[in-house]
Amino acid sequence: MLDVCLMGTGGSMPKPDRWLSSLLMRYEGKSLVIDCGEGTQLALKESGFNFKPVGLLLITHFHADHVSGLPGFLLSMGNEGRTEPLMIAGPRGISHIVRSLCVVAPGLPFEVHIAELSHTGGSFVWEDFEITAFEADHRCPCLGYKVHLPRKGKFDVEKAKARGVPLKAWKRLQDGEEVEIDGVTFTPGDVLGPPRRGLTVCYATDTRPKDTITEAARGADLLVLEGMFGSDKQERAKEAMHMTMVEAAKIAAEAEPRALWLTHFSPSVPDPSVYIDEAREIFPGAVAGVDGMRAALSFD
C-alpha cells in the first residue's frame, strides 16, 4: 500500500486556511516529501505524520513557496531526535540554497546529503522508490517528479523447478538476492515471472504545459498537477508561467492517469472547486485538491 497525502494546496503564499503545496508518499515505513515551503512542517503534523520516517525531500525549484520551510523542517526533525541522514534532491544549485537557508539552522544532529539534478532531469533510486525528475517550464529551472514503486513478478514454481533451483534457495531468490550453490549461480529471474505493474505518482507544479509532463504522467496511478487559476485567468497563467485547471486536465486527457489531483491554487482563488467542472469536461476524474487529502494506492 502506497499512502499519498497532499499536505498543502496553495501557491505563492500560505494562507490561514491553506498550506503551501507539498506531497507526502509513504511505503513500508519510509516517506518522501515533495517541496517544503513555509509551514510545511505544520502541514505534515496536521496531516497526522511524524518527521521520523521522512528520508527524502524532493525540491521542484527555488521559489520561496517551495523551499523556504526547509530550515524549520530540518530543525524540527532534529528536535524529534533524528540522527539518520536525510537526502535532499533538487535542481542544480540546491546545495547553495540549502546552505544559505540553513544559516539559521546550524548544528543539526544528522547529516544532510544533497543530490543536484540536471535542469533537464535525471533518475535515481531511493529505498524502494525509483525517482525520475523531468523538466518543467517555469520562470526558473524547475523539475517535476515521477515516483515509481516497481513490483516484482509472481513466484513461478514451475519455472523454478524447470531451472533446477534447489528448494532452499527459493525464498532468498524471491526476496531479490542472487544465490550460489555448488558453483552454480541462481538469479531472481530463475524463480519469478515477468515484473508486474507497479505504482506511479507523477507531480508537477509551477509550469506551463509541456510534453515532458505528459510523457512522465502516461498511465500513472495518480497525477498531481498545478491548476493555479480558472480559465478566466488564462492570460495571467501564461504570463506567470503557470497552468490553469483546464490546461492541467488536457495533459491528463492525453496521459490517461488513473486519477488527477489539482493543487497549487492562487491565493486569489479562495474556492478552487468552483472551476472543477470546466476541468472535468476534459478529464472527468479531475479533483480539486484540499489540504490533507489522502489516497491509499494498492498494487493491482
Next chain:
Amino acid sequence: MLDVCLMGTGGSMPKPDRWLSSLLMRYEGKSLVIDCGEGTQLALKESGFNFKPVGLLLITHFHADHVSGLPGFLLSMGNEGRTEPLMIAGPRGISHIVRSLCVVAPGLPFEVHIAELSHTGGSFVWEDFEITAFEADHRCPCLGYKVHLPRKGKFDVEKAKARGVPLKAWKRLQDGEEVEIDGVTFTPGDVLGPPRRGLTVCYATDTRPKDTITEAARGADLLVLEGMFGSDKQERAKEAMHMTMVEAAKIAAEAEPRALWLTHFSPSVPDPSVYIDEAREIFPGAVAGVDGMRAALSFD
C-alpha cells in the same frame, strides 16, 4: 493610542495552534514587528493586520524560530504592492542572515535597509518611536528591545506670551518645528511645558535573567518576556539559556511595569496558563500570552 498585538507565543517551533513569538506595535498608521519566525506572515493576517503599514522589523537573534519567516514575509509584502523601503534591524551579522535567507526571495519590488546593532545594544529613532536595543543572555548574541513613544509637553499659552512668541508661530512650534520671525528664532520649548510621560513597551525573549532587562523594563507600560517553562523545568531553562515564568515575574517585580505578558512557550507546555499562579505570587499582574492578544495603550 499605541496598539500592541502579541501575534504568536511559541518558542522553538510553530505548532498547529500556536505561532512563533512575534509582537506588532502600531501608532498613527505606522507599524513595527519584533521577530519573524516561520509563519509570522500568517500570524499577522490572523491577527487582522496588513503588511503595508509595517515599516520596521526588529530581530532579536538568529535562531530560526525568530527569523526564518523573513523571505516569505518580504515576498508577501511585495505581493501586496509594497514599494516603500523596509528597515530591518538586528544584531551584528543581520545583513548576512537576511542576504542568505533571501536567496529564495530575489527581485523584491522595494528596498530593504539593514541596521546592524552592536551585541551590547544601541539606539535609533524610527518614525515616532525611539528604539533602544539592550543585551540579553542567550546561547548566541541576542538583543531585547525597548520601544518608546515620547510625548511632548502641553501647549503653555502663558509661557508663549511671556516669551513674546507671535501668534502665527504657535501652531508650527507646537508641531515641533523651529520658527524664525524677523531674525528671531523660536523653538518648541518656547511654547511647550515639560515633556510628559510617554509610552514604553519592552520585549525580551531567549535569555536568562539579566540586569539589562530589568533596567530597560523599569516603569514600562508593557513588559513582554519569555516564560518558556514552569518552575518544574528550572534546570532545563538554565541549560537552554531560557527563563521560567517565575524568573520573568521576578524581573517584573523589580522593574515594576504596568503590565507583564509572558510568551515564547516551549512546545512541551501545551497550556502555559497552568503555571501562571506561581508567576502571579511574585508579580500579580502576570498574564500568560495567547496568540493574537492585544492592548491599546493610551497616554496618561
